[in-house]
Amino acid sequence: MSNSNSTEIIRAGLKKRYAREKRFRLFGIASLMISFAFLLVLLFTIVSKGWPAFQQTYVKLDIELDESVLKVNSNSDEDALYSANYQKVVRASLNKMFPGVSGRKKKRDLRNIVSNSAAYTIRDDVLAEPKLLGTKQTYWFLAKDDIDVFMKGKIDRNLPEDERRLKDYQFEWIDKLIEEDRLEKRFNTVLFSNGDSREPEQAGMKGAIMGSLFTMLVTLMLSFPIAVAAAAYLEEFAPQNNKWVDIIEININNLAAVPSIVFGLLGLAVYINYFGVPRSTPLIGGLVLTLMTLPTIIIASRAAIKSVPPSIKEAAIGLGASRVQTLFQHTLPLAMPGILTGTIIGMAQALGETAPLLMIGMIAFVAEVPTGVLDPSTVMPVQIYLWSDSPERAFTERTSAAIMVLLGFLVAMNLIAIMLRKKFERRW
């Protein structure tokens, strides 16, 4: 009797319990959908804004390398060739194509059809081959950012003239150039082959990518051995139930939660002011980011070492191996996939970090591509920040493109981490 009574009670409550479960599932799905929607919106805005930056407009000009205009000839020495005013022949070519342009503003707009890198392109060609002087050459130059923005359809020519950056006479020039097949959009190799520039059409990410690479190299070379050694000691050698070891452990775990800007301040005070490490270099960046990634890698490495079954270690010791031999020949190789995963995730974190770099002078304009850890450089997230803060309109799309490149690197690193785990992970 009592039995059927409790069944009754359960049955009565059943509907409510099912409903509760259903509700909970719906909540779960809803939160998943919300986060997914945010991700999609984020990716969509970045990709739709950044996509055009992978193309760049070029202008074809016929350049007469007139020796009398340049005031040099093929027998001139290198210094004379280097410092000749090549801008003049570019202007002459434009003036020939569009005769009768007068007024200061219009003249300036005319020479601003091509980027000012044109003169340096010619200079480098002439330096390599002085015989070019006196001949007529056809060049494809980078178009100035305003022309580029228009060619990508970002300027509406139906707007009243004073509400757009390009004026009617500039449209006439552009129309003529298009008619003569002198404007062409190509894949933007500049974005990957140049360092930073204040002219959007010449700005590239190579400096930032190399800077990130050197910084990561320093970080990896320092944090990996230190972290693995620390983790191995704490797991395998440190005395159990020792007050000091406990304090150290708690501190490492706390360190992982310290805001990264604090490490920047520490780096400024200790490395720069005390040891005199030069500002704005990958070396100082790497040193600071090492501090930041150490706790992450130590924690991951300890978990990986802990998960190696004691039977393996005991077997090795039982066969006469010393504890160091056991560690290096058995425990560490077996824990390596986990350690590497932690390292890569720590590195990915460091790659996207800007806050600590603010303090150590890596938020800087560096036009030259760094060639070593002691050259001034920036890193990719800093480059994104600097471009987003630039007044020129064409930098907006480049900012998004730079974000895409950075995201690409991060996704690649995380993929490698996942693949390593999949490939080498062993279940005991």
Add this chain to the structure above:
Amino acid sequence: MKKLPILLGATLSLLSTSNFAAGRDYIEIVGSSTVYPFATVVAETFGKKTKFKTPKIESTGSGGGLKLFCSGNGIDTPDITNSSRRIKQSEVDLCEKNGVSNITEVQVGFDGIAIANSKKGPTFDLSLKDVFLALAKEVPGEKEGEFIANPYKTWKDVNSSLPDTKIEVLGPPPTSGTRDAFAELALEGGCKKIDWIKAMKKTDKNKYKEVCHTVREDGAFIEAGENDNLIVQKLVSNKDALGVFGYSFLDQNSDKVKGAIVDGVEISFENIADGKYAVSRPLYFYVKGDHVGKVPGIAEFLTEFTSEDAWGDDGYLTEKGLIPLSEEKREEVGSAARELKVLSLDAS
């Protein structure tokens, strides 16, 4: 695992080559974020035109830049610092104390601060007094000598000829040099128009400064961060709001936003250069004379910066929004810079 010691060794050797102070083959520049866009263009052109390396430029703000600049005379300190205001006596003293006595001052031009709104909104015709009354934390009350918390909600409350829209101004945070200049030129400029407050400058200087420089905190003035592009974007989406930012951003976004008329003068290149537009300030950079000759290229960099190609009426800096000095002034400042004339604050 045999790689571990090798890695460690490589790292150590990397660190031990740390004879950092040995020398630097590039110019190091720090300082104002307002001068940054101009200094970078000169640096880039200098790097391409000459065989010297491109200078490295950090944007640290005027105060931060001068602090770094004055921290010592060694080669590990910056060679040049940019500033959107003149160096202060206290900073000269700090420099002196740290052995930096040979400083050359170069004024590069002017920067206008725009008060702008969306093209879709009405054109504002503001006087500096309107700006002060709309944005100050405390405004004069009924009686002379009395201050009340700013009661104005709409522009019409401030001045009946202005539109009947809510006062909503987006501007830079207090850490920004633009904000300092805005407070000094626009707010204090308007503050001074009220005679009895102006008289207070002599009697109670602290109170005068407090009243004239403090921006209201009740939500009418919104601190929008250092990113001027962000302010422009917000103005486009909210046509009733006004924004405060540098002239170069107005120039680049002239299809989206328009500058307000201040004291009857439209913000334009010519009006700032003539000094007619009230909210404009001079920009400077300071050179450490003792580094010339030690760090290659400083003299040549000065020559490039002070060439007509760069800072002239038709130079490439004006394309980036710099308002040039007058021709005579350019000649005077330029030759002083090339001769590395030592700064003295009493002169000029």
